Amino acid sequence: MPGDPVLSVQGLSVQFRIGGAWRAATRGIDFDLAPNETLALVGESGCGKSITCASILGLLGGEGARVEGSIRYRGREIVGMPESELEKIRGKEIAMIFQEPMTALNPVMPVGEQIAEAISVHLGCSRAEAKTRALGFMERVRIPAAPERYRDYPHQFSGGMRQRIVIAMAMACQPRILLADEPTTALDVTIQAQILAELRDLCANLEMSMVFITHSLGVVAAIADRVAVMYAGEIVEIAPVAELFAAPRHPYTQALLQAIPRVDRETVTLRAIPGQVPAIAEFGSGCRFAPRCPRASEACQAVPPELAARGGPEGHRVACLAPAPVRERAS
């Protein structure tokens, strides 16, 4: 990847206090985010993707949660950073959008003013200038008739339009990193396709990096440059997007791809993954996928496998003692 990473996560572990004991919800999360890159974190419910994202913004702390490891934003350590410092980074340098846009919008304030407020707070510009910029961003995310809708309230917009407003608000401060946690999951597919296309354009034009969280490999294929597949609190495989879909190596990634019924071709047999994701209190000491894995051996139960290239290219790492062989590439 060209350039120093804007974000570098190393050995991140988030623990929660459950019934008096500290339990690790995520373990040993390592990844870098390059400038202008979109990294997808994909996995099923409870895999730790949202927790990982929240810890990047320094949102986890207090009595019930413990964050260990390192999260460096352009060289500055976020883990343990005082709240006053974090506030300078949140929104302005690293912005976040969520699945449900209403949680981020004030229901009794016109949307245009909300965007303008975010701009004047973070950039300290005049009201008039903030308004001009807010309108510019509303147009940029393709809200039709933006000047007329500047004074409309959130409830007057559809779900897709609300998500566009939240994106405009996040973009307005021109952050270097956008954290997007399932931003299209609640939307219909035709709206989802439009929002994904817009996020791709915005990232390219504003030279912004993005961490995109989703449970859908179909959405990953549409948005990501690189993909980290998570299972039970760990990254099990990380690779450039084309590589991951063409030649997945971890048994979980492979199983996940075979469990998706596809609209673009006939699926003769869908391969369900037997069993279910272990609960946080049931995490074993070895590979957490081993109980459901067709290739698991005794060694897998003992020690957690490290995320490593294992004979493949350096950018494609897999946490498995028996990964699929590296596929010979044609030409």
Added chain:
Amino acid sequence: MTPPAPRGPLLEGFNLTKTFEARRRMGAPRARVHALDDVSLTVAYRETLGLVGESGCGKSTAGRTLLRLLEPDAGSIWFDGEDITHAVPRHMRALRKRLQIIFQDPYASLDPRMTVYETLAEVLRVHNVCPRREIPARVAELLDTVGLPPSAAGRYPHAFSGGQRQRIGIARSLSVAPDLIVADEAVSALDVSIQAQILELLARLREKRGLSYLFISHDLGVVRYFCQRAVVMYLGRIVESGPVAALFDAPLHPYTRMLRQASPVPDPVQARATVQVTGEVPSPLAPPPGCHFHPRCPLATAICRQERPAMRDAGGGRLVACHLYREEGKEGQASFS
């Protein structure tokens, strides 16, 4: 394994219309939403019919109306050769044994204070499915059928995961030995690995018990995999129907094409191809005149803005409601002029 061939209609809706009154805003006249606007569809014996469309298109209303959980304003409903549009409650109760429904969130339809045993035993009792002394054995058999351990019987709904709860919901609907199950987004809230398990279960039941399904879903991939035919709805109307492979590989209606192109596929090359997806579904309170889809349709002409397109036979078991559809030359070769 492919299910046995369908033989004749089992559940049919003819020209169903259903409107709901929208909440009145101050001073404004009462507005009505046409949730179903002249909808006709047939589920054959042993057939799985998909019903797809975006939020608010009327697909759930169609499912509930066909089961008479909602009363249609107009049109008729036939089940197994009998007109049940006006069947009296006593008769409907008998029919409910044969017509069941499962929902997206089984938790909402399970009593949190009843154990799984109590929930299933109650249905067996109410419908007089078997003599009382056989109830424990029946419950055990049902749990086994849906892949839950015998120990599940004594536990409460909250103790189960989403996938397991869906199994309980399926067990409850199977307790009365139905002929047809309406599955309303039954796998939509589940993670893919669990979704595949539940689809596998539903497919096994279809084979073993000769069940028919009306499978309501917004996920075209799931519908293509699980259903034989599918019906596409937009703003209360059916726009197209046909066998799933033809429907999704070569859609005839521009809306089906848009829906298909917007559906995510796990393939980075395909997923990034430029898609022609524009606009949003308009308010169902004020649907556009003529073809409801015309404001978003790249091909719309004057007639589309004025006249409602009739449903036309496109051959090969396909129907399409589009003014621009023209048959060309040989049968099976159709295109837009």
